[in-house]
Amino acid sequence: MQASKLEKLKQVLMEKRRSLLSEVRERKTATMEASSDGIQDIADQASTAYTKEFLLSIGDAERRLLRQVDEALEKIKGGSYGLCEKCGEEIHERRLEALPFAKYCISCQEEEERR
Ligand SMILES: [Zn+2]
Incomplete structure (x- = not known):
């Protein structure tokens, strides 16, 4: 892959990382507000508990995504970025542009998805 293209994808990944982190931070604040709300025993407060669970579950998906982004950035550093983790072939550039943290070729x- 061309160095300029790699650099561009790296920027995209770092931007994605930044926005994910700020989203997670905002959500964490919202979760804390949802649980404090002046209520001592939130176990009795079904709707509050539900909201909190919902927010935390979103957080999980984001954490997963964040890990994928981090792994991709590590691979850029290590020089193995853009190679399929299964077959070792180069992942198509178009695919990386659409999904810069893709692990596998199409x-x-x-x-994987058929399994
Ligand atoms: Zn492959």
Whole structure:
């Protein structure tokens, strides 16, 4: 992959990382507000508990995504970025542009999803 293209994808990944982190931070604040709300025993407060759970579950998905972004950035550093983790072939650039933290090439991804 061309260095300029790699650099561009790295910028995209770092931007994604930044926005994810700020979203997670905002949500954490919102979660804390949802649980404090002046209520001592939130176990009795079904709706509050639900809201909190909902917010935390969103956080999980974001954490996963964040890890994928981090892994991709590590691979850029290590020089193995853009290679499929399964078959070792280069992942198509178009695919990386759409999904910069893709781990697998399209055919391996499809195979994974069929399972
Ligand atoms: Zn592959």
